[in-house]
Amino acid sequence: MSTITATAAQQGIDPNLLAAVGVRESGFTNITQSGGQGAGVFQIDLGANPSVTAAQAGNLQFSANFAAAMLSRNMSSIAAHHPNLSAAQQLQATAASYNFGVGNISGNPNTIDQGTTGGNYGSNVVDLMDCFSK
Amino acid sequence: MMQGVKKNMSVRPLVAVIVLVLLLLAVPDRAPAQQAMGPEVTSPADVKLREALQSLDTDSTTRYVEAFYDLNDDGHLEAIVYLIGDYWCGSGGCTMLVLSENGQSWKVVSTVKVTRLPIWVLDEKLNGWHSLAVQVSGGGIVKSYLSKLQFDGQSYPNNPTVPPAIQVTQPSGKVLIGSAASAKPLH
Numbered sequence: 108m109s110t111i112t113a114t115a116a117q118q119g120i121d122p123n124l125l126a127a128v129g130v131r132e133s134g135f136t137n138i139t140q141s142g143g144q145g146a147g148v149f150q151i152d153l154g155a156n157p158s159v160t161a162a163q164a165g166n167l168q169f170s171a172n173f174a175a176a177m178l179s180r181n182m183s184s185i186a187a188h189h190p191n192l193s194a195a196q197q198l199q200a201t202a203a204s205y206n207f208g209v210g211n212i213s214g215n216p217n218t219i220d221q222g223t224t225g226g227n228y229g230s231n232v233v234d235l236m237d238c239f240s241k
Numbered sequence: 242m243m244q245g246v247k248k249n250m251s252v253r254p255l256v257a258v259i260v261l262v263l264l265l266l267a268v269p270d271r272a273p274a275q276q277a278m279g280p281e282v283t284s285p286a287d288v289k290l291r292e293a294l295q296s297l298d299t300d301s302t303t304r305y306v307e308a309f310y311d312l313n314d315d316g317h318l319e320a321i322v323y324l325i326g327d328y329w330c331g332s333g334g335c336t337m338l339v340l341s342e343n344g345q346s347w348k349v350v351s352t353v354k355v356t357r358l359p360i361w362v363l364d365e366k367l368n369g370w371h372s373l374a375v376q377v378s379g380g381g382i383v384k385s386y387l388s389k390l391q392f393d394g395q396s397y398p399n400n401p402t403v404p405p406a407i408q409v410t411q412p413s414g415k416v417l418i419g420s421a422a423s424a425k426p427l428h
Binding site: 133157204 | 381421
């Protein structure tokens with residue numbers, strides 16, 4: 108957890124958010140799917156991120172930093188573009204955006220998770236965060 | 242006999258010269274055709290499609306791959322587009338659009354999120370449109386699979402990881418977009 112805590116602090120995000128994403132993605136295990144379609148604890152898509160190697164995705168320090176940086180960027184973008192969302196909704200949207208891209212956040216608080224994996228990604232990650240904070 | 246051989250030998254250089262001249266004459270005609278197939282040259286339909294896609298996107302790093310197929314067998318091609326970049330992608334994959342020609346432009350028929358390649362068009366049809374299939378993985382799916390998307394009369398399902406999308410193991414059809422290797426910058 109020290110890697111997660113330190114990396115989250117560097118990127119200015121809640122370490123529970125980063126840890127919860129790792130659990131949701133892979134059960135916090137180092138999984139590499141065929142064709143690079145999801146690699147490492149944070150399931151980096153190597154096709155969409157050609158600058159990332161399989162070895163980097165499988166490295167916890169690298170992949171945690173990759174995920175934390177994306178979450179940080181998305182959080183700022185959502186706050187700027189969707190000020191109508193409450194803090195809790197922005198957190199859920201930030202988690203959802205890690206799964207399907209920040210461009211798919213519409214700003215409608217009732218449909219944040221629509222189109223995410225399983226249709227529940229953001230709310231599930233927020234629930235998992237509660238587990239870490241207790 | 243010897244005279245025949247000598248005659249043949251004297252004719253061969255002439256034939257070779259004629260063949261060479263014909264080949265040289267052919268080269269200028271072929272060169273422009275090969276250039277027209279290059280990625281830097283786009284058709285008017287490509288330009289209109291790119292303009293329609295640009296209106297949906299504000300990320301200067303977005304790339305895309307396109308394929309054209311007559312999904313509803315009406316004689317007009319639909320565009321199937323795979324958008325790549327932080328704006329459209331995450332751990333579950335990227336966003337696929339299905340667009341149809343709308344006069345001088347293109348309109349979005351379906352937006353399907355968390356999709357991965359390959360994208361298939363299936364032989365089967367529902368409500369007049371061919372079904373599609375996309376790979377899904379990531380976001381908690383630790384064993385990827387192919388998911389079938391059936392047209393409901395208005396659009397395709399927007400999420401291949403939940404019903405009505407269903408897993409398919411023996412797809413009958415063909416791959417429309419197999420990889421992102423040919424992805425082009427959108428802006």
